Amino acid sequence: MRTTKWIRAIAAATALSSFLLMFSGYARASVPYVGYTYDGWGDRVWSPAAYVPDRVVEGEKLGIGSFNQPEDIHVTEAGQIYVADTGNNRIVELNGRYEFVRQLDKFVYEGSERTFNKPRGVFVTEQGEIYVADTGNHQVVRLRENGEADLVIAAPKSEYFAGDFVFDPKKIAVDTAGRILVIADRVFDGIMEFGENGEFQNFFAANRVTYNVADYVWKRYFSTDAQKERMVTFVPTEYTNLDLDGKDFVFTTSAERTLTPIKRHNPSGTDVLLRQGFFNPIGDVKYDTRGQSTLVDISVGPDGTYSVLDSIRGRIFTYDSEGKLLYVFGSIGDRVGNFKVPSAIDQKGDSILVLDRELARLTTFAATDYGKLINEAVHNHYIGNENRAAELWKEVLTLNENLEIAYSGISKANFREGNHEKAVKEAKFALDRDSYSKAYKHLRKETLKEHFNTILTTIFALALAWAAWKLFRKFRRRKGGASHVERTP
Amino acid sequence: MWKERLKFPFYVIVHPFKGFWDLKYDKKGNLTVALSIVFLVSVAAMFQYQYAGFIVNHHSPYSFNSLIQLRNVILPFFLWCVANWSLTTLMDGEGKFGEIVTASAYALLPFILLFVPATVYSRFITLEETAFYNYMNGFAIVWFLFLIFVSTMTIHQYTALKTLVTILLTVVCMGFIVFLGMLFFSLVQQMYSFFFTIYKELQFRG
Numbered sequence: 175m176r177t178t179k180w181i182r183a184i185a186a187a188t189a190l191s192s193f194l195l196m197f198s199g200y201a202r203a204s205v206p207y208v209g210y211t212y213d214g215w216g217d218r219v220w221s222p223a224a225y226v227p228d229r230v231v232e233g234e235k236l237g238i239g240s241f242n243q244p245e246d247i248h249v250t251e252a253g254q255i256y257v258a259d260t261g262n263n264r265i266v267e268l269n270g271r272y273e274f275v276r277q278l279d280k281f282v283y284e285g286s287e288r289t290f291n292k293p294r295g296v297f298v299t300e301q302g303e304i305y306v307a308d309t310g311n312h313q314v315v316r317l318r319e320n321g322e323a324d325l326v327i328a329a330p331k332s333e334y335f336a337g338d339f340v341f342d343p344k345k346i347a348v349d350t351a352g353r354i355l356v357i358a359d360r361v362f363d364g365i366m367e368f369g370e371n372g373e374f375q376n377f378f379a380a381n382r383v384t385y386n387v388a389d390y391v392w393k394r395y396f397s398t399d400a401q402k403e404r405m406v407t408f409v410p411t412e413y414t415n416l417d418l419d420g421k422d423f424v425f426t427t428s429a430e431r432t433l434t435p436i437k438r439h440n441p442s443g444t445d446v447l448l449r450q451g452f453f454n455p456i457g458d459v460k461y462d463t464r465g466q467s468t469l470v471d472i473s474v475g476p477d478g479t480y481s482v483l484d485s486i487r488g489r490i491f492t493y494d495s496e497g498k499l500l501y502v503f504g505s506i507g508d509r510v511g512n513f514k515v516p517s518a519i520d521q522k523g524d525s526i527l528v529l530d531r532e533l534a535r536l537t538t539f540a541a542t543d544y545g546k547l548i549n550e551a552v553h554n555h556y557i558g559n560e561n562r563a564a565e566l567w568k569e570v571l572t573l574n575e576n577l578e579i580a581y582s583g584i585s586k587a588n589f590r591e592g593n594h595e596k597a598v599k600e601a602k603f604a605l606d607r608d609s610y611s612k613a614y615k616h617l618r619k620e621t622l623k624e625h626f627n628t629i630l631t632t633i634f635a636l637a638l639a640w641a642a643w644k645l646f647r648k649f650r651r652r653k654g655g656a657s658h659v660e661r662t663p
Numbered sequence: 664m665w666k667e668r669l670k671f672p673f674y675v676i677v678h679p680f681k682g683f684w685d686l687k688y689d690k691k692g693n694l695t696v697a698l699s700i701v702f703l704v705s706v707a708a709m710f711q712y713q714y715a716g717f718i719v720n721h722h723s724p725y726s727f728n729s730l731i732q733l734r735n736v737i738l739p740f741f742l743w744c745v746a747n748w749s750l751t752t753l754m755d756g757e758g759k760f761g762e763i764v765t766a767s768a769y770a771l772l773p774f775i776l777l778f779v780p781a782t783v784y785s786r787f788i789t790l791e792e793t794a795f796y797n798y799m800n801g802f803a804i805v806w807f808l809f810l811i812f813v814s815t816m817t818i819h820q821y822t823a824l825k826t827l828v829t830i831l832l833t834v835v836c837m838g839f840i841v842f843l844g845m846l847f848f849s850l851v852q853q854m855y856s857f858f859f860t861i862y863k864e865l866q867f868r869g
Contacts (some may be wrong), residue, residue, distance in 0.1 A: 215723040602717055611718055611790035618787065 180296025183279065206512050207505035209544075212459045212579060214452045214605035219576045224492070224501035224528055224545030229272065231536040233259070236274040238266065241534040245294040246307075246345065247518045247527060255522070257529065257536065258296040258545065263289060265296055265306060270522070272538070278304070281315065282321035290315075295345040295357075307343035307356065314343050314356060314368075327354070330374030334363070345415050349422040364408045364443070365424070379424065379443035381410040416470040417480075417516075427469040427482055435469050436482060436493075451498035452578075452605070457484045457491050467491070471519045473526070476549075477556035481519060481526060488513035490526060490539075494552050498579050501548065503539070504528070511537060523551070544573045551583060560587040582606045589613050668693045672700060672769045676776075679810055683766055683817035687758070694761060697768035705736035706770045707778040716785035719793055739837070743767060746836035747815070750829060756819030766818050770810035777803035 209223040233240040242261025249255050253270030264279035280289045298304050304317040316325035318646035329341035342359035343366075349355070352370035355378060364380035393405055413432035418424060420423045422613025423446070424439040436455045438447035454460045457467025467484035474480050479494025488506035493499055506513055514532035521527065524546065541549060551566035564587030567580040574580075581604035588597035589612065622629070671691050675682030683862040686692040709732040712722055736761040744767055748760045758766075788796060 217725075532671065607718055607790065614718075615789045618789075 192263050204509075206507055206509040207503060209501055209503045212453065213576065214578055216453065216459050218460060221501065221574045222544040223503050223542060223550060223576065225490075225541055227538035228525060228538045228540035231268070231272050231538070233266075233534065236266075236268070238274055239279060241536075243531050244534060244536075245517050245531060245539055246296050247299055247520050247529045247536065248296050249520045249522045249527065250298050250463055251300060253522055255520075255527070255536075256296045256298055258306070260292050260294050260309075260531075263291055263293065263310075265293060265304065266292070277305075278317065281317055281321055281323040283315075283326055288323075295343065297346045297348055299348050300350070303348075305346050305348055305354065307346045309342050309344055309359075312341045312343075314346060314354070314372075316372075323347050325372050327356075327368055327372040330366070330368075332374050334374075334377070345413075347416050347418050347424070349418055350426075351422065355416060355424065357416060359412075362412060364410075365416065365426070367411060373545075379426065379437070379445075380492075381413065381430075381438040383410045387398050399456045414469060417472050417474045419474040419478075425472050425474055425480055427472045429468045429470065431466040435467075436472065436480075447497060448495065449497040451493070451496065453499075454499050455482070455491070455493045455499070457482065457489070458487070462651075468537065470517060473519045473521050475521050477553045478551060481521065483516050483528065485516055488516050489530065489600060490519065494579075495556060500552065500579065501545065511539075513537070530587070537559040544570070547573070548577075551580070555586075557585055560590050563587065578604045579605070580604075580610060581654055585609045585613065589616075668690075668696050671723050672696060672772050675769045676806070676810060677752070679813040680817065682769075683814050686766055687762055687818055692762070692765035692769070694765060700768045700772055700775070701737060701740050704774045705733050707775045708732055708736055711778045711782045714786070715782050716788060717750040718788060718790055719785050719796055728762070740767065740771070742837045742840055743833065747829075747833045750833055750836055751819050754819075754825075754829060756829075758818035762818050766814035767811065767867060770807055770814050771808040773803045773810070777806075 191481050205223045205226045209221045209534045210218050211221050213219045222227040239262070241259050242256065244257050245260040246258035247255065253272075254275070255268040255272070257266045257268070259277075262279075264277045266277050267275040269275050275500065280287055282288075288311075290306065290308050292308075294308045294309040295303065295307030302319040304319075306315045306317065308315050312329060312484075314327040315323050316322050316327075317323050329335070329339060340360070343356045344359055345357040347355045354368040354370075354372070356368065358366055362381070364377035367373050367375045367378040393402060397405065411432070413426045414429045416424055416426045422441065425447075426437050426439065428435050428437075433454050433456060434445065434447075434449075434508075435457070436447060437445040440446045447455070449455060457469055461467070464486050466481075467489070468486045469482045470485040471483045472480055473482075475492070478493060479500070480609075481490050481492040483490055483606065486506075488504050489502055490504045491499065504511075504513065504516075512531045515530060516528050517531040518529040519526065522538075524541045528537050528539070529535075530537065547566055547570045551563045551570060554560070554563035554566060560583075564584045567583040570577060570580045571584075581600045584602035585597045585604055585606060586609060588594075588600060589609065594613045594617040598610060598617050601607075601610035601613055668691075671682075671686075671693075675686065709729055712720075712732055713724075713727055744760070744764050748758070748769070750756075750761050751758055751763075751855055777799050781803075784791075784799070785796045812826060812830065815821065815830060816823065819826075819829070821829065
């Protein structure tokens with residue numbers, strides 16, 4: 175009797191709470207991961223999720239048969255989505271509402287019809303030209319909007335390449351000047367740069383060879399020729415992916431475990447990425463035995479932000495234009511919104527799209543209130559609207575008190591307003607020593623000015639007291655005071 | 664009497680050659696004062712660790728541990744004394760253990776004198792002025808090294824070159840002692856677990 179009453183009460187409570195959850199703003203309470211950031215001490219700090227899974231796009235539901243090991247995704251300015259469905263030898267186009275538009279599995283070139291073979295990269299220009307890294311056919315193909323090819327780039331003939339060079343393009347990007355940038359397998363000299371008409375021009379942004387000194391000395395001086403042959407050759411790191419920002423600067427990622435896996439190259443190929451956060455943008459700062467994050471793709475967002483995709487832990491790291499970590503989300507797993515082997519990332523408006531090779535599906539993530547607030551604050555900071563940014567950061571802090579970048583933003587706004595005392599305090603919360611120093615310099619000056627009279631009076635009074643004391647002692651000594659008498663034991 | 668004892672370390676750090684000579688031959692050093700100095704140095708180190716200004720303090724407040732700070736000063740100090748004594752006994756040094764402890768402790772005094780004001784100062788500086796803070800700390804170290812050099816030379820009546828060699832060997836010797844200590848502890852641990860296992864075995868059978 176009693177137990178049934180209890181059970182009934184619990185059941186009612188559960189039903190009520192799940193009902194409330196369903197209709198509250200956070201209906202998707204079961205986000206399959208926890209968001210976090212790193213604080214200035216390098217410790218992971220849990221935070222609300224900035225993005226939550228929104229929808230899952232699978233080939234079967236689109237009516238075109240399931241994807242097979244899709245490797246790349248590209249979203250155009252207009253919101254059209256192109257998926258390189260590698261295993262099915264086709265490119266799939268979806269519209270902004272994630273509905274199937276068409277699939278490109280063959281193209282006409284010089285009068286004959288040809289098919290793709292394991293295309294691993296796709297890029298679409300603003301003019302609607304579709305560039306495909308047709309890996310299996312060892313070529314790059316440019317399609318007009320009607321699906322007709324007007325350019326095919328095969329292995330370049332140049333003294334840079336050995337006779338047995340095999341051209342396996344895997345990722346591709348084209349800038350507004352028509353420069354075609356291709357990352358190919360086993361090309362260690364950088365990104366291959368082709369002209370508008372497909373002629374090979376140069377290597378762009380060569381990665382440098384990295385090796386550790388001990389290995390080098392060991393190999394160079396202490397190894398026999400036979401040993402040397404069996405050792406790994408020191409080669410520069412290969413890029414894993416690339417993306418272009420609004421200024422045609424090239425963002426790249428590499429899977430190599432260095433301090434600079436993310437780079438931003440200016441037109442002459444120099445890395446100009448800002449790294450002003452507590453830590454270099456490398457993905458996870460603290461990690462387990464699986465090691466540093468393996469970054470496989472990068473997507474440039476608005477306001478100088480960029481998101482990178484870590485394939486071993488299935489996480490997405492978003493940084494602002496100064497290289498400060500904003501939020502981290504995502505994970506490997508079996509639930510909706512998890513990944514198995516994430517292969518590509520891109521952004522569409524406020525959502526982030528992640529393609530999974532193993533699960534053969536596209537997952538879209540929508541910004542939560544928390545994520546939207548941060549994005550907006552970053553935007554306002556980026557355009558120099560510090561006051562509005564500070565207001566937004568304050569709102570962010572009501573959702574996550576531990577976000578140091580928010581305190582930093584508030585500190586900067588306070589500094590501009592001339593409220594140096596507050597700026598100093600907030601900068602300390604933010605562990606932002608530069609801002610602290612700047613604000614403190616002013617605060618110190620103000621305080622000294624304000625108390626100038628008191629300070630001077632105190633010094634004067636102390637000096638006077640000291641002189642009086644000296645005089646008093648001298649007077650006593652001359653009189654033969656007790657202080658000068660030797661004590662006898 | 665105490666007044667002189669307390670004043671003497673201050674005399675030593677500014678007149679090291681005469682000071683350490685007096686410490687050895689006029690027996691002016693005092694062990695209580697010396698040990699107090701060592702303790703105060705570790706307090707000064709703690710003070711700087713925790714209270715140095717925000718600009719120069721890169722220590723996480725989560726990781727502050729006074730015992731570790733105590734260990735960082737007191738353990739190396741006694742290691743130094745033991746290693747130095749062991750070596751100089753073999754190398755014709757004239758110093759007794761007590762003299763080594765006292766002289767080495769007096770040589771640490773600059774740390775107290777400079778760390779504390781540097782720490783207070785660091786709370787009122789900007790990034791550009793950190794150089795002066797670092798300079799103060801650096802000066803404390805240089806001063807200390809000079810004093811430890813002079814003290815070793817005077818206490819053991821060595822030449823300058825022999826002093827340098829002795830100091831280097833002492834540092835190596837400190838490493839050896841730490842190594843042997845670790846070895847000893849790990850062996851004791853293994854022995855303990857061995858006997859404990861036998862005891863458990865007997866317990867289960869009995």
